[in-house]
Structure formats: structure tokens, C-alpha cells
Amino acid sequence: MEFDPTTHPHRRYNPLTGEHILVSPHRTKRPWLGQVEPPSSPNLPQYDPQCYLCPGNSRSGGQKNPVYESTYVFENDFAAILPPPAPAAPPAPHPLLTTEPVQGGCDVLIFHPRHDLTLARLQLPEIERVIEEWIRVYRKRGAEEHVKYVQIFENKGAMMGCSNPHPHGQVWSLSAIPTLPATELAHMRAYAQTTPATSGAPRGPRGRPCLLSEYAHYELGVPEAEGRVVLRNEHWVALVPWWATWPFETMLLPHHRHVPSLAHLTPAEKASFADALARLTKRYDNLFACSFAYSMGIHQRPTPPAAPQSEAEAQDDEENVAQLHLHFDPPLLRSATVKKFLVGFELMAEAQRDLTPEQAAARLRACSEVHYLDALG
Amino acid sequence: MEFDPTTHPHRRYNPLTGEHILVSPHRTKRPWLGQVEPPSSPNLPQYDPQCYLCPGNSRSGGQKNPVYESTYVFENDFAAILPPPAPAAPPAPHPLLTTEPVQGGCDVLIFHPRHDLTLARLQLPEIERVIEEWIRVYRKRGAEEHVKYVQIFENKGAMMGCSNPHPHGQVWSLSAIPTLPATELAHMRAYAQTTPATSGAPRGPRGRPCLLSEYAHYELGVPEAEGRVVLRNEHWVALVPWWATWPFETMLLPHHRHVPSLAHLTPAEKASFADALARLTKRYDNLFACSFAYSMGIHQRPTPPAAPQSEAEAQDDEENVAQLHLHFDPPLLRSATVKKFLVGFELMAEAQRDLTPEQAAARLRACSEVHYLDALG
Ligand SMILES: O=P(O)(O)O[C@H]1O[C@H](CO)[C@@H](O)[C@H](O)[C@H]1O
Ligand SMILES: O=P(O)(O)O[C@H]1O[C@H](CO)[C@@H](O)[C@H](O)[C@H]1O
Numbered sequence: 050m051e052f053d054p055t056t057h058p059h060r061r062y063n064p065l066t067g068e069h070i071l072v073s074p075h076r077t078k079r080p081w082l083g084q085v086e087p088p089s090s091p092n093l094p095q096y097d098p099q100c101y102l103c104p105g106n107s108r109s110g111g112q113k114n115p116v117y118e119s120t121y122v123f124e125n126d127f128a129a130i131l132p133p134p135a136p137a138a139p140p141a142p143h144p145l146l147t148t149e150p151v152q153g154g155c156d157v158l159i160f161h162p163r164h165d166l167t168l169a170r171l172q173l174p175e176i177e178r179v180i181e182e183w184i185r186v187y188r189k190r191g192a193e194e195h196v197k198y199v200q201i202f203e204n205k206g207a208m209m210g211c212s213n214p215h216p217h218g219q220v221w222s223l224s225a226i227p228t229l230p231a232t233e234l235a236h237m238r239a240y241a242q243t244t245p246a247t248s249g250a251p252r253g254p255r256g257r258p259c260l261l262s263e264y265a266h267y268e269l270g271v272p273e274a275e276g277r278v279v280l281r282n283e284h285w286v287a288l289v290p291w292w293a294t295w296p297f298e299t300m301l302l303p304h305h306r307h308v309p310s311l312a313h314l315t316p317a318e319k320a321s322f323a324d325a326l327a328r329l330t331k332r333y334d335n336l337f338a339c340s341f342a343y344s345m346g347i348h349q350r351p352t353p354p355a356a357p358q359s360e361a362e363a364q365d366d367e368e369n370v371a372q373l374h375l376h377f378d379p380p381l382l383r384s385a386t387v388k389k390f391l392v393g394f395e396l397m398a399e400a401q402r403d404l405t406p407e408q409a410a411a412r413l414r415a416c417s418e419v420h421y422l423d424a425l426g
Numbered sequence: 427m428e429f430d431p432t433t434h435p436h437r438r439y440n441p442l443t444g445e446h447i448l449v450s451p452h453r454t455k456r457p458w459l460g461q462v463e464p465p466s467s468p469n470l471p472q473y474d475p476q477c478y479l480c481p482g483n484s485r486s487g488g489q490k491n492p493v494y495e496s497t498y499v500f501e502n503d504f505a506a507i508l509p510p511p512a513p514a515a516p517p518a519p520h521p522l523l524t525t526e527p528v529q530g531g532c533d534v535l536i537f538h539p540r541h542d543l544t545l546a547r548l549q550l551p552e553i554e555r556v557i558e559e560w561i562r563v564y565r566k567r568g569a570e571e572h573v574k575y576v577q578i579f580e581n582k583g584a585m586m587g588c589s590n591p592h593p594h595g596q597v598w599s600l601s602a603i604p605t606l607p608a609t610e611l612a613h614m615r616a617y618a619q620t621t622p623a624t625s626g627a628p629r630g631p632r633g634r635p636c637l638l639s640e641y642a643h644y645e646l647g648v649p650e651a652e653g654r655v656v657l658r659n660e661h662w663v664a665l666v667p668w669w670a671t672w673p674f675e676t677m678l679l680p681h682h683r684h685v686p687s688l689a690h691l692t693p694a695e696k697a698s699f700a701d702a703l704a705r706l707t708k709r710y711d712n713l714f715a716c717s718f719a720y721s722m723g724i725h726q727r728p729t730p731p732a733a734p735q736s737e738a739e740a741q742d743d744e745e746n747v748a749q750l751h752l753h754f755d756p757p758l759l760r761s762a763t764v765k766k767f768l769v770g771f772e773l774m775a776e777a778q779r780d781l782t783p784e785q786a787a788a789r790l791r792a793c794s795e796v797h798y799l800d801a802l803g
Contacts, residue, residue: 052513052527058506059515060526060602068605071528073506080486083589087461109457129435129450129771129778136429138436143644144621145637146668149437150429151448200775210767212460219770225437227775228445244521260522267520291523346774378773390587393596394506396755397723398577398604401506 054405063292064240064260065233069399070292076403085386086208089340093165093214102215104162119175120182121159128155130223133195152195153223158182160216167205167216167340169330169420176323183220183347184311190222191312191352198226198351206342208380208388218345226351233348236260238370251306254369261372264290265304277410279332280418284318285325289410294400296382296389297336297409301325302374309369310350329377332416339385349373431782440669441617441637442610446776447669453780462763463585466717470542470591479592481539496552497559498536505532507600510572529572530600535559537593544582544593544717546707546797553700560597560724561688567599568689568729575603575728583719585757585765595722603728610725613637615747628683631746638749641667642681654787656709657795661695662702666787671777673759673766674713674786678702679751686746687727706754709793716762726750 052059060069101108104116110126130153138148160179161171168176183201190199203218204211226234240260241253250266253259268278268288279287279299286304289297303318314322333341350371358366380388382403395401417424429436437446478485481493487503507530515525537556538548545553560578567576580595581588603611617637618630627643630636645655645665656664656676663681666674685691691699710718727748735743757765759780772778781789794801 050511050513052515052525054525057512058508058528060528062524062526064522069526069602071506071600071604075508076504076506079504081589083587084464084584127453127456129448129453129780131435131452134427135434136427138429142648143641145441145641145644147439148429148431149439149446151435151437198775200771202770202774204767204770207461210460210769212458221771221775223448225446227448227771228777229775264520264522267522271519344769344773346770348774376774390581392587392721393579393581393723394577394598394604396721397579397725397753398575398598398606400605 055408060399061292063290064264065236065292066229067232067236070294071394071399071401072405073401073403074405074408079403081383081387083390086388088385089206089214089342095163095165097164097215100164100213100215102157102159102213102217103164117159117162119178120161122156122182122186125155125157125219130155130221149225151223151225153193153221154190155222156186156190156220158186158201158218158220160218164215167330167334168203168326169334169340170422171216171327173320173323173327176326177319180311180314180319180322180326184314186220187311187349187352188354190220191354193222195224196222196352197224198222198230200227200230200346202344202346204344206340209342209344211342214340222352230348230351234351234371237372238367241370251304253307253372254366257370259307259370259372261302261374262304262307265302269304273414274411275407277406279410279413280325280328282321282324282328284321287325287329289406289413291406293406293409294391294402295378295380296402296404297333297379297413298406299329299377299413300374301329301377302372307369308373309371310354310373311347312354313373328418331418331420332413333377333379335416335419335421336413337381337385338421339381341379342381342388343377343379345375345377347373347375432785437776438669440667441641442613442669443606444609444613447671448771448776448778449782450778450780451782451785456780458760458764460767463765465762466583466591466719472540472542474541474592477541477590477592479534479536479590479594480541494536494539496555497538499533499559499563502532502534502596507532507598526602528600528602530570530598531567532599533563533567533597535563535578535595535597537595541592544707544711545580545703546711546718547799548593548704550697550700550704553703554696557688557691557696557699557703561691563597564688564726564729565731567597568731570599572601573599573729574601575599575607577604577607577723579721579723581721583717586719586721588719591717599729607725607728611728611748614749615744618747628681630684630749631743634747636684636747636749638679638751639681639684642679646681650791651788652784654783656787656790657702657705659698659701659705661698664702664706666783666790668783670783670786671768671779672755672757673779673781674710674756674790675783676706676754676790677751678706678754679749684746685750686748687731687750688724689731690750705795708795708797709790710754710756712793712796712798713790714758714762715798716758718756719758719765720754720756722752722754724750724752
């Protein structure tokens, strides 16, 4: 009997986090009798007088949005993290019960004045403005004295807990590197320090191998039909990672050189970043002909952002071991209304998926890059 | 300014997993404009001719359930893990892309013939039969040659991806210790090996301190009004862990001695386990007067289960460093229809909660132990 990843249950290892994922491809045949999600309505108005993110409207905190014409950033009215000063935490009552105060801030970043658009339906120059805004917030928050990490993310879709369809993301900046980026950084650092550099992949600081650059380099060499690459352009590649958890999870990252953060991007890299984002989000929407729900997050160098450095200094900057990358975690599994629930075994034991990453990549490769709503029109 | 955990954002450390959780208590004031869940209907028939778990009915695999009168166990018709033989995995095409075959099996464990009941509404002797069945499956699957871990869990409620309200749980047995139990075991082992034993808490193998016994011992000494204990009896305690992620997450564990697995429970401990389960699940249902959704999982000793051992041998059994415990992860936050979404920041950075664990415990302590449906009747 020969091993067939589309038939035999197996585990894959996620070298970025050290976790495993259980792959049970034969389970895709299981009938679904559980909860279905309400379909996301594509008939939104361009302007909604009730929306607290639309230009000129009032927010729940009482402030009024300006009549902005491009992107717009403001501090979250219900910030999960607050600016200093913060009182010191009391001593732990027991070594197992520790508290660490957190400081920083939470920003909301509106992508566009129009209530009915999403990244998938913006023009390239509009996406470039979103990218410029991410860079600006990363630099600005990252320069605050106490901030150690700037987490940029987007929750899209009601099924992902997003309470407003107006196109926006969030930025939570905090005085500690959060668990997941810290774990990823530790794995990238260990890889750089212990792995012999053999492939032709771009190298990280001190000429050491970069985990994600090695990985992307390998994936780009696999024949397309067998591989996990969804799309690529001159600087970026989007792929379903070998160790993906969510059915159509992807990672988007630069493949031609090691790039520690958004602040390191050249103008050409920003333009092709916009191209890759546009193409990936259009494919997502086209997969089930709906506005595809997901959580997206940008992982990069802890802050402060690298100050302008000489080439030699940059090489010595241990923090630059980070490779910029985006994760897209979309919940849908079979249709616009049937999602994968990461519950039970997944919460208690380890991640589990049915569809293989290779099957997911093939499905996404088969999608058009013309948005289905525009194709209709 | 003095630190107040109900006002100041802070991070807590989870010593079982090594992860952090961001606590933002002031966020509970945030209005909720997002998705609401359909209310769970309490008007189920005692027998549903369409239900593939009811006695005497046919399952989708074609088999017919016997007219069982208590618990009933069968192999999952869409098992995520399959029995041996399994072919060996091919060599990794790149060191970052590894595959490990998995073998084992998936069982479904029906708690009761009645379609409309849940653990919260069973009689104590009926819950004791569920416990006996868990022990039986743990021993039986654990004795299979290739099985290393037996993961018992329950997904309850449509919002937790459960596709059938008939009271049942699952047991996935596999040839590897899954990520989360493996991480917890590693932390328990490190704790036992490096922490000086000072408190009066029960000790693990070789007289070494047991992380969870130390923790439970500490919690039981905190004045009730300030603490995280929800309920206790002679052998068991249910508490909202200091590091809880889900709003009303609890842990249920023995507190009077170190118990590595279900197979180690004495008859008296089983009876008080049933008592604790009944009381905890009733409080959960009463919190928002609904059938409370959750994922529950039992963590314990990897398998094979400890063979009958002399006291000295048991002391030397390194696997016995595990302390039996149950996690309950319920998603509801504010009402029967508003849940906490672990998305965006939580998926990309680290767990985040609004309500403090102390506030959650106080809310659960205030609930009655008479089920609201019985109180009505
Ligand atoms: O096996 P079920 O109940 O059909 O499926 C449910 O539980 C499984 C184990 O936790 C999950 O993998 C599924 O996503 C969930 O829908
Ligand atoms: O901040 P929002 O959009 O109101 O809230 C949403 O995103 C947050 C950050 O990922 C989560 O903590 C919330 O559970 C979710 O509902």
C-alpha cells in the first residue's frame, strides 16, 4: 500500500509554531447536518447613515468622522489596550498566578469611504493607499517608547465577529510581543541559528537562512499542478501552507529577498504587494461567489522599526530575523454558508482539517481574478 | 494609581501551555452590533425519528442502532482517524515539509437514549454510567498497540459545530500525543522536575509537586468572594482558571490527591465526579437560561493506561506526571445569543478576554444548581 495524502490520515508539522495539524482528507465526504451561516448580503448601500465608519457620521464615542476621501485612521473607541501610564502589577499571590500590565493603543484603519466595498473590489492605487497607511501606523505606533509589537489585522465578515461591513482593519500596538508572533520569531531565530544554508533562497541577517524564504523558495520550485502556490508576481507569492489549519488558509509573503517589515518595502514591492492582495482577495470572493469572510494578520519585525541602518548594521540586527508575511484564516469549508468549526478535538487536542492543502490550493488556482460581481455587470 | 484587574488591561500567563492571554476588562462596556446566534430551542422531542443517534434508528453508514437503554458506543461512520495498517509516509521533500502517518480510531459515545436531555438534565446514576463508559473506552482504546493518546471530548450546541443535539460525545484515539495535551504534559513534567515542593498540596510521582494540584490547592485557600472557585465537593473542584481564555471557561479536577487518569478513580471519586459534572452543567444552563454550548475535553495520562502497579512502581512511572482534568470552553459572552469571537487579534496574536476570570466565577457562583427547566415545572 502506498501512502496517498488525499486518502490516508496524517499529521503535518508547522515549523513556524511547533504545532501539529491532523489531516483527514477522506472526511470531506461527510454530510453536513450542522449550523449554516446566514449568507452575506452583497446589496449594501454606498453610504449608510447608520454606519459609524462612513464619512461624516458620528461614532458611539460621540466623535464625528471627517468627510475623508481615501483611508482614515482613528483610535478605537473601545480599545482593548490603553496608553500609559499604567500602574505596576502587584506581586503574584502564587508563582502560578502572574500578571503583567500592558500598555499601547488600538487603532481602526478604514480602507475606503464607500460602505459597500472590500479589499477585493478596490482599485490598485486604493489598495496601495491602504498599504501606505499600514506602514505609517506601523512606524508611528512602533516609535512609541513602550510599544514592542504592532499587530495589524482585519476581521472580515459577520461570521468572523466583525460587527460592521464597512471596509476596515484594526491595529493593536502593545508593550509585549504577543504569544503567536513571539513563537514564530523564536522558531525563525532557531532556524537561522541551527540550519545550514544550502539552497539558493534569499538569506536573512548575517547571511543565515530564513525559514520562510527557504519555504517559499522550495514551493516556487514545485510543479504548479502538485503544489500549494495560488498566485505569484515579481516579489510576492500567495500559497496554502503545507501545515495550513483553516480549509482555505493562505500565507502571502515576499519571495525574492528577506524583508523584515512593512517599513522595509521598496516602492516596486509595495505596488506588487497591492497586486497580490487584489488578486488573492478576488479569488477568495470567487471561490463561493460571496464576500469571503476571514481574519487576516500581518506578522513582521517587533518594534521599534529598524532605524535607517548601514548594510552592515542591518545585517547585525537580530530583530531583523523576522520575515514579513500575512496570514489569511478564512472559515468557509464547502459553500458560502457552511464553515469549518474548530471545536472539540481542535480546541482540546490539535488542529484538524479535511481537505488537503494541495486540494485547497488547486481550488483557489481554478478561481478567476475577475471579481464575480464585476463579471456579472 | 493602584493596579485594579477589573480596570487595567493586563496579560496573564498560562503555565499549562506557556501562552499568554490579554485581559481587557473595561471592554465589557462595548456595545455589540455583530452577529447574534439563533437561540437554542429547548423543545426537542424525547425521540426523533430523523435522529441517527436515537435508539433503533439507522445511521448514515446504513447501520442500525440497537434499542439501547443507557449509554451506547459505536465507531464514527466518518472517522477522522483510521485503524492500522497505514502505509509509511514518503520521505519529506524538504525538511520543512514533514508528514507523519496517524492510526487509531474514532468512537461516538451516546450519553442517554432520550433525544432531549443533556448532561445537565441527567440523573446522577446516569452520569455515573457516562463516566464508566469513558473509563471503559479509555482502557479499551488505550490498550490498542499503536494508540498513544485517547482524547475524550464533547461538542455541545450548534454554535460549536455540533450537528446533532442528541446527548453524545466523541473519543478520538491516536498514535501520537496531540499538540495541546503534549504541551501540557511537557509543562507538568518541567514543573515537577524544577519546582521545590513547599505547599501542603497533594504530590505527584516521586513526591514531586504537581502543577495542577498546587494550583487547585492555592485556589481553594482563597476567600470565596475574591476567588475563582465555582463549586467543590469532597474530591473535585470546578474553577475559572486564572488564565482562562473563553469568557466562562472552567477546569474541573480532583483536588484531594494526584490522579493521573480516569482509570485511577476510586468508586467514591467517580460518584463525586458525577456530582460535580451535574452541578457545573446546571449552573452553565442557568447562566443565560439556555442549553449552554461548549466544547469539553478530558486531559489525562497518555496510553497505554497504567497497568496495576505496586505503589513504588506507580511512583516511578514518569507518565503518571499527568493530572486528570477537564476543560470546558463555552463561547457565550453576554446572553444566550451573543458569543465571544476568537478572531482577528486572537487568531493572529494571542487570546483576549473582556470579563475577568474572577468576574466570570462570581457570575457562575451566583447561579442556582436547580436546572431552570425543572425550576419552571
Ligand atoms: O464530528 P462532528 O461532530 O460531525 O464534527 C464536529 O466535531 C469535530 C471534532 O471536534 C470537528 O472536527 C468538526 O469541525 C465539527 O463540526
Ligand atoms: O473590535 P471588534 O471588531 O468590535 O471585535 C472583534 O475583533 C476583536 C479583535 O480581534 C475581538 O476581540 C472581538 O471578539 C471581535 O468581535
